[in-house]
Amino acid sequence: MKKFIQKDLLSTQPLKCVVVGASGYAGAQLVSLIGQHPLLKLVGLAVSESSEYLNVQFKDVYPEYALGDTSQVDDKFHAYSELVGQEKWKSVDVVFLATPHEWSAAHVPEILAQNKVVIDLSGAFRLKCPETFQSFYQFPHPGTDFNSVMHYGLPELRGVNLAGVAGVAVAGCYPTAAILSIAPLAELGLIAGPPVINAVSGVSGAGRKSTIKNSFCEVSLQAYGIDQHRHSPEIEQALDHDVIFTPHLGNYKRGILSTSVVPVKHQVTQQWLEDEYQSYYSQAPLVDVVTESPRLQDVVHTPKIRVFPNAIKNGHFVEVVSVIDNLMKGAASSAIQCLNLQQNWPIQLGLIPQNLIAMHLEEVA
Ligand SMILES: NC(=O)C1=CN([C@@H]2O[C@H](COP(=O)(O)OP(=O)(O)OC[C@H]3O[C@@H](n4cnc5c(N)ncnc54)[C@H](OP(=O)(O)O)[C@@H]3O)[C@@H](O)[C@H]2O)C=CC1
Numbered sequence: 001m002k003k004f005i006q007k008d009l010l011s012t013q014p015l016k017c018v019v020v021g022a023s024g025y026a027g028a029q030l031v032s033l034i035g036q037h038p039l040l041k042l043v044g045l046a047v048s049e050s051s052e053y054l055n056v057q058f059k060d061v062y063p064e065y066a067l068g069d070t071s072q073v074d075d076k077f078h079a080y081s082e083l084v085g086q087e088k089w090k091s092v093d094v095v096f097l098a099t100p101h102e103w104s105a106a107h108v109p110e111i112l113a114q115n116k117v118v119i120d121l122s123g124a125f126r127l128k129c130p131e132t133f134q135s136f137y138q139f140p141h142p143g144t145d146f147n148s149v150m151h152y153g154l155p156e157l158r159g160v161n162l163a164g165v166a167g168v169a170v171a172g173c174y175p176t177a178a179i180l181s182i183a184p185l186a187e188l189g190l191i192a193g194p195p196v197i198n199a200v201s202g203v204s205g206a207g208r209k210s211t212i213k214n215s216f217c218e219v220s221l222q223a224y225g226i227d228q229h230r231h232s233p234e235i236e237q238a239l240d241h242d243v244i245f246t247p248h249l250g251n252y253k254r255g256i257l258s259t260s261v262v263p264v265k266h267q268v269t270q271q272w273l274e275d276e277y278q279s280y281y282s283q284a285p286l287v288d289v290v291t292e293s294p295r296l297q298d299v300v301h302t303p304k305i306r307v308f309p310n311a312i313k314n315g316h317f318v319e320v321v322s323v324i325d326n327l328m329k330g331a332a333s334s335a336i337q338c339l340n341l342q343q344n345w346p347i348q349l350g351l352i353p354q355n356l357i358a359m360h361l362e363e364v365a
Pocket residue numbers: 020021022023024025026027046047048049050051052053080097098099100101103121122123171172173204205206207208209326327330331
């Protein structure tokens with residue numbers, strides 16, 4: 001696969017990356033994105049010691065994400081404990097974790113201690129309050145010392161500054177859709193009462209391991225986690241406001257459609273609202289503020305979010321519909337954006353080739 005990059009980054013050495021949890025849905029999507037990124041080089045795929053994929057090649061499990069030329073890449077799954085014992089581990093720059101929350105909580109400290117950048121897709125380091133964390137995750141907070149080390153990674157949220165940070169706790173999938181729907185109103189101080197957020201996710205949001213609840217014949221559009229989903233406090237932390245969040249499971253594979261209804265402190269017009277959203281996202285190439293109700297198929301398999309703000313009830317409420325692919329913008333592509341920002345690279349580097357072509361590119365050798 002040909003990779004292109006703008007001239008001023010041509011002399012930048014690619015970062016060596018490992019994905020832990022590479023056999024899972026989010027990890028596999030990450031592997032495919034690293035494979036197409038001009039400044040990232042995949043050097044290891046890690047799974048658990050009891051994984052059914054040990055020593056199996058990635059392309060045999062996920063042919064749809066084939067890495068292109070794999071002759072230079074070890075694309076077999078290895079146990080994490082084996083990988084860290086290999087000589088090449090020492091030169092790894094970045095470790096992506098697409099692992100269970102408990103696993104990330106236990107292992108991030110040792111990876112940070114080896115001066116490797118950690119990009120964690122789990123929820124282990126997103127919530128700053130230990131009591132809230134314990135009550136929603138049912139295990140102890142990894143420690144408040146990490147609150148200043150692991151930075152919340154929602155790339156388009158104003159105030160997020162990831163340049164040079166040691167670690168990133170990538171935002172959750174539902175929170176990405178909900179927070180980016182409401183953030184412009186929060187910044188304006190317009191929220192008059194708890195936003196009501198209803199969101200539907202495809203089944204890949206629940207991960208690859210099957211259970212009765214997410215098996216094909218059992219899944220039927222259904223609300224769950226009412227008033228107790230761990231993404232409620234995550235959304236509240238980012239917006240600094242209470243919310244009423246209800247997730248729903250839909251009988252399809254990928255994508256989240258979120259609808260947020262927000263009471264506002266003063267009457268707004270449609271034009272004003274659209275202008276404010278356009279302004280908030282003016283430097284965000286992967287956010288489309290749209291004027292027609294977005295569909296999941298507009299974004300599935302893409303790194304984009306589409307946001308559709310509406311002034312309703314005579315301008316006293318704002319209703320915002322947004323759509324994302326939960327495995328891309330809700331997980332893997334957002335993780336790549338976070339690393340791009342951590343490195344001071346363009347936010348969309350490696351994610352939208354056609355955008356790159358517009359930026360005076362050179363082919364990477
Ligand atoms: N699915 C989604 O839409 C999103 C997921 N996330 C987060 O990403 C993480 C992964 O989610 P998802 O891909 O859905 O989950 P999956 O269940 O599909 O994948 C989990 C991965 O973790 C690996 N794993 C499990 N235990 C260990 C261990 N002890 N050591 C090393 N690897 C281990 C599994 O490998 P194996 O079983 O082969 O050993 C597998 O590769 C979770 O924290 C989730 O919350 C974040 C945003 C969205």
